Amino acid sequence: MQRAFWTAVRLSIAGALLFYLAKSGIIDEHAVVRSFTAWPIAIAAIVLIVFDTLLMAIRLAILFRPLGLHLTVPQSMKLTLVGIFFRTFLPGVAGGDAVKFFYAAKGLVGRRVDIVTIVLFDRAIGMFSLLIMPLLFAPFLPRSIWESRVIEDVLAACAIVSGCMLLGFVLCISFAGQMDRMARWILRSTRIAPLPGQMIRAVGMFGRHLDRVGEALGLSLVANASLVVVMILAVVALNPNGLDWKMSLLIPVGFIANSLPITPGGLGVGEAAFDQLFKMTGLHGGGGALLCWRIWFTLVSLSGLWFYVRGVGRSVRDVRAGDAESQTEEPEVKDAIGSIRG
Numbered sequence: 001m002q003r004a005f006w007t008a009v010r011l012s013i014a015g016a017l018l019f020y021l022a023k024s025g026i027i028d029e030h031a032v033v034r035s036f037t038a039w040p041i042a043i044a045a046i047v048l049i050v051f052d053t054l055l056m057a058i059r060l061a062i063l064f065r066p067l068g069l070h071l072t073v074p075q076s077m078k079l080t081l082v083g084i085f086f087r088t089f090l091p092g093v094a095g096g097d098a099v100k101f102f103y104a105a106k107g108l109v110g111r112r113v114d115i116v117t118i119v120l121f122d123r124a125i126g127m128f129s130l131l132i133m134p135l136l137f138a139p140f141l142p143r144s145i146w147e148s149r150v151i152e153d154v155l156a157a158c159a160i161v162s163g164c165m166l167l168g169f170v171l172c173i174s175f176a177g178q179m180d181r182m183a184r185w186i187l188r189s190t191r192i193a194p195l196p197g198q199m200i201r202a203v204g205m206f207g208r209h210l211d212r213v214g215e216a217l218g219l220s221l222v223a224n225a226s227l228v229v230v231m232i233l234a235v236v237a238l239n240p241n242g243l244d245w246k247m248s249l250l251i252p253v254g255f256i257a258n259s260l261p262i263t264p265g266g267l268g269v270g271e272a273a274f275d276q277l278f279k280m281t282g283l284h285g286g287g288g289a290l291l292c293w294r295i296w297f298t299l300v301s302l303s304g305l306w307f308y309v310r311g312v313g314r315s316v317r318d319v320r321a322g323d324a325e326s327q328t329e330e331p332e333v334k335d336a337i338g339s340i341r342g
Helices: 002-023 029-037 039-067 073-089 094-104 109-140 142-147 149-174 176-186 194-238 247-258 269-280 286-301 303-310 330-341
Strands: 069-071 316-318
Touching (some): 029 194, 039 069, 039 073, 039 109, 069 073, 069 109, 073 286, 073 303, 109 142, 109 149, 109 247, 149 247, 149 269, 194 247, 194 286, 247 269, 247 286, 269 286, 286 303
Antiparallel strands (some): 069 316
C-alpha cells in the first residue's frame, strides 16, 4: 500500500509538471509530431540510442570480471534493455538498477553484495562521465564560457562533484580497510553495519584492474556523447536555426537532472530542467527537444519488455567457483571491445 501510494504521488507530480509545461507553451504537440514526421532524423536518433545501449551493455560486462564474475555481452544486452524498460516506466533510475541486480544475482546467493556493488559502480561511472563531459568540451568553446556566468557555474559544479566522486574511489582502493572499519563504527547500532564495508572492499578490488575501469569510462564517454548528439538532432528536428554548440555544455547536466528519482523516467522533471538550462543561457526549446529524445528512447526501451516477458534467465557465472563455461567466454568481451575500437 505504501509503495503504491508513493508511486501514485510520483505519477501525479509528473502529470502536473507536464500539464504546466504544456499550458505555459514550453512544450507542445509540435514536439510529439516532429519526433515522428522528421523520420530521417528519427531513424538516425534511434540508431544512436541502440548504439548507446550496446556500449552500456559492454561496460557492464567488463565491470563484472575484476570481481571473479562473468557476464557475456548478449546477456548483458538483455539485462541492459530490461533495465532501461523499467527505468523508463518506473520512478527514477533505481527501478532499472534493481531489475538488473535481480536477474544478475540469480543462482549466486553468496555474491549478492558484489553484484549490487558492480551495478551501482556501473551507474557511478555513467554519472561521472556525464559530469566530466562539459569539462572536456569546454576548451573548444571558450567564448561561450566567457559570455555566460551560468555556464561558468555549471562547469564549476561539475568539477567539484566529479572531483568528490574521484576522491571517493581513490579512498576506496587505497584505504579500503580503514574505510570499512569507519563504516562499521558509524553504523554499529544498525543491522546493515557489515554491508557498506563489504561494498567498499568490493570497489577496492577495482584498484587492481584500473585498465578495466579505464575501458568502462571510455565506453561511457562515447555512449553519453551519442546521447548528446541525439539531443542535438532533436533540436534540429524542432528548429533547425536554433542549434548552438554551447548546448553540448548543458545537455549532460540536463541528463543528470533527468535521472533524479522523482517521476517515472524523470518525466516532466527533465523537461523543466532542460528548459531552464537553455533559457538561462539564451537558448530555447530545451523541454521540447527532451520530449523528442524521450519518445525515441521509449521506442528502443520497449524492446526490453520482450526480453522481460520471455525471461532473462541466469546471466552471471562465478569464475572463482570454477565454472568452466564462464572461463571460456572471456574473449567475447575482448572481441566486442576490439570491434568498438576498430
